[in-house]
Amino acid sequence: MPPTTTDPAVRVAALTVHRGHRTVLDRVDATFPAGAVTALTGPNGSGKSTLLDALAGVVAPATGAVSRPGDGVAYVVQAVPPSALPLTVRATVAMGRWRGKPWWRPLGRHDRDVVDAQLDRMQIPDLADRSLDELSGGQRQRTLVALGLAQRAPVLLVDEPTAGVDAASASLVVAALAEEASRGAVVVHAAHDPVAVAAADRVVTLG
Numbered sequence: 001m002p003p004t005t006t007d008p009a010v011r012v013a014a015l016t017v018h019r020g021h022r023t024v025l026d027r028v029d030a031t032f033p034a035g036a037v038t039a040l041t042g043p044n045g046s047g048k049s050t051l052l053d054a055l056a057g058v059v060a061p062a063t064g065a066v067s068r069p070g071d072g073v074a075y076v077v078q079a080v081p082p083s084a085l086p087l088t089v090r091a092t093v094a095m096g097r098w099r100g101k102p103w104w105r106p107l108g109r110h111d112r113d114v115v116d117a118q119l120d121r122m123q124i125p126d127l128a129d130r131s132l133d134e135l136s137g138g139q140r141q142r143t144l145v146a147l148g149l150a151q152r153a154p155v156l157l158v159d160e161p162t163a164g165v166d167a168a169s170a171s172l173v174v175a176a177l178a179e180e181a182s183r184g185a186v187v188v189h190a191a192h193d194p195v196a197v198a199a200a201d202r203v204v205t206l207g
């Protein structure tokens, strides 16, 4: 796991990551400040998802370092197959409130309010009782973004949050990311969508 610090920013220093025999990231230096949305751009295969994986701590650096605050990371990965999560939309978003709770303790009133608020934010309350595998790709994507938002984590990483969503929903997602930065979070998203990139405070380009 990457070291954790009291620094609210996420930083990578001379970060090299291998995937199989391939060097995907080669001595990358970057800072992702708190209170700002950073868009990761670059062509297909340039390593955006790999960098998010490294920031989240789900892939280990070959060399170099990742540092991040110690209070948790919310990571919304790209293209979760629906059958991997045979849950309702509400249950999926509620998973965002499980961290740090014993398995036997039900979610409290505050947690349920947070879940409802994220369903409203992504304008999916009418889908709350639907199963994820009954949703369109864009509806599923908004559900997964809501799951990331529900965690209220100091670091929010999202892989292509507007991929496959319509323009109105993309605006909702972009606005929600900005709001998360406004509450002081480090927000990093990988994006090909020019609207989402233009709305970011900062851009880091790979490749």
Ligand SMILES: Nc1ncnc2c1ncn2[C@@H]1O[C@H](COP(=O)(O)OP(=O)(O)OP(=O)(O)O)[C@@H](O)[C@H]1O
Residues within 6 Å of the ligand: 019, 020, 022, 024, 042, 043, 044, 045, 046, 047, 048, 049, 050, 051, 190
């Ligand atoms: N599990 C893996 N095993 C081996 N190689 C991988 C693995 N995952 C990714 N790669 C390779 O790593 C490189 C970077 O992939 P990555 O998904 O990080 O790129 P990306 O910039 O996010 O691409 P895209 O824009 O297509 O989403 C690619 O060449 C890819 O083929």
